[in-house]
Amino acid sequence: MSTLFNDTEIAFRSKSKKQLLQAYWLFRLMGFPELTKIGTYLIKTALKLPLGLKKVIKSTLYQQFCGGETLEECQKTIAQLQHFGVYSIPDYVAEGQESQKAFDQAMFQVLETIKFAQEEKSISFAVFKVTALGPIDLLIKTQQGAELSESEQKEWELLDQRVHRIFSSAVNARVRVMVDAEESWIQDVIDEWVMSAMFLYNTEQAWIFNTCQMYRHDMPIHLEQLLARATKLSFIPGVKLVRGAYMEKENQRAAQLGYASPIWKTKKETDKAFDAAIGFCMANDIMLCLGTHNEDSVALALDFIEMNKIEKSSELICFAQLYGMSDHLTFNLAAQGYRVAKYLPFGPMELSLPYLFRRANENKSVSGQSGRELELLKKELERRKSSE
Numbered sequence: 590m591s592t593l594f595n596d597t598e599i600a601f602r603s604k605s606k607k608q609l610l611q612a613y614w615l616f617r618l619m620g621f622p623e624l625t626k627i628g629t630y631l632i633k634t635a636l637k638l639p640l641g642l643k644k645v646i647k648s649t650l651y652q653q654f655c656g657g658e659t660l661e662e663c664q665k666t667i668a669q670l671q672h673f674g675v676y677s678i679p680d681y682v683a684e685g686q687e688s689q690k691a692f693d694q695a696m697f698q699v700l701e702t703i704k705f706a707q708e709e710k711s712i713s714f715a716v717f718k719v720t721a722l723g724p725i726d727l728l729i730k731t732q733q734g735a736e737l738s739e740s741e742q743k744e745w746e747l748l749d750q751r752v753h754r755i756f757s758s759a760v761n762a763r764v765r766v767m768v769d770a771e772e773s774w775i776q777d778v779i780d781e782w783v784m785s786a787m788f789l790y791n792t793e794q795a796w797i798f799n800t801c802q803m804y805r806h807d808m809p810i811h812l813e814q815l816l817a818r819a820t821k822l823s824f825i826p827g828v829k830l831v832r833g834a835y836m837e838k839e840n841q842r843a844a845q846l847g848y849a850s851p852i853w854k855t856k857k858e859t860d861k862a863f864d865a866a867i868g869f870c871m872a873n874d875i876m877l878c879l880g881t882h883n884e885d886s887v888a889l890a891l892d893f894i895e896m897n898k899i900e901k902s903s904e905l906i907c908f909a910q911l912y913g914m915s916d917h918l919t920f921n922l923a924a925q926g927y928r929v930a931k932y933l934p935f936g937p938m939e940l941s942l943p944y945l946f947r948r949a950n951e952n953k954s955v956s957g958q959s960g961r962e963l964e965l966l967k968k969e970l971e972r973r974k975s976s977e
């Protein structure tokens with residue numbers, strides 16, 4: 590593990606002692622698999638839960654991982670991050686919504702973010718998930734090449750309009766926008782959409798970024814194809830590299846339906862592909878956002894930056910971590926002059942629960958991310974105690 594990011598004084602300088610203690614206990618609790626299981630069940634059914642429990646979730650998990658219910662509520666956090674040289678990527682996280690009204694609402698939230706980013710240089714990207722803007726079943730059917738009914742055709746047109754309204758608004762406002770990657774059974778449709786938008790809009794700058802999940806073993810070829818297409822059609826590609834968030838779901842579905850899983854068999858292979866992709870993108874001047882909490886991958890990217898004599902603050906490459914996680918990476922990168930941002934989820938508490946549930950699950954292994962967070966929080970609490 591790299592020692593480049595061990596300065597906990599820098600890592601946690603935006604946090605009060607009370608906030609550190611709260612984070613420490615939260616990560617400890619998430620480290621108990623049984624508690625996470627119960628918590629997950631409770632979170633999943635939280636809509637029916639008494640007000641008291643909702644309040645507990647709001648003042649713990651929600652406060653740790655979300656910026657607020659609205660963009661306005663996030664402004665204090667955005668200003669605080671900016672104060673320490675960290676950009677924000679506000680991310681409206683209402684998930685599992687199914688009505689056309691909710692899809693419109695999600696689109697308006699992204700448009701609001703774009704408007705805000707036009708004036709506020711502290712926002713480096715707008716971001717959205719296609720499934721927040723339209724029914725997932727429609728995307729599945731489209732990817733399968735199934736025929737759409739008349740009403741589905743209408744829904745498709747509405748979804749297409751929402752996606753393009755976001756793209757054109759972002760480009761007009763000169764704000765970069767990223768599209769999150771989702772499950773492989775809808776991702777081809779998303780890729781095609783983003784690819785054609787890049788062709789249309791990324792003529793002078795990479796305004797639109799697609800996401801590549803390097804846990805998929807077809808991704809290295811996909812990246813090569815993206816570059817070839819960009820060269821042939823003269824557009825500038827923008828890529829967010831991530832490892833991928835849906836591994837268990839992907840493997841489960843592949844096993845159930847009897848096809849080969851698209852995910853590498855081992856973590857080592859995913860790591861190798863992710864690190865190779867950093868090199869590939871940098872060697873080919875692909876504008877890059879590295880969405881990762883992996884210290885070795887970040888350290889490798891810093892080596893590439895130095896080797897290629899790229900300015901630390903260059904827009905060619907930026908780093909991003911999720912709000913509430915890996916502050917040691919974010920704040921140390923910012924202090925060293927690199928371009929780095931926090932994904933800052935916002936939205937009504939009840940609608941953010943699936944997002945919170947994923948974070949709690951991701952942090953349940955004390956030998957993984959949660960262990961590292963705990964080690965650093967403990968170190969900083971001890972440092973502050975000894976300097977009191």
Ligand SMILES: Cc1cc2nc3c(=O)[nH]c(=O)nc-3n(C[C@H](O)[C@H](O)[C@H](O)COP(=O)(O)OP(=O)(O)OC[C@H]3O[C@@H](n4cnc5c(N)ncnc54)[C@H](O)[C@@H]3O)c2cc1C
Binds near residue numbers: 768853854
């Ligand atoms: C800013 C940001 C934006 C993100 N956006 C997206 C997005 O749009 N779409 C998306 O899907 N995810 C997204 N993620 C989540 C991301 O894909 C990872 O799930 C998460 O960041 C953990 O990976 P890591 O690189 O941080 O670190 P690590 O802890 O080093 O890696 C964990 C990851 O490795 C992979 N992995 C673990 N075990 C195995 C195994 N046995 N075999 C193969 N692979 C394995 C999985 O992808 C797992 O999530 C985003 C993350 C960040 C920080």
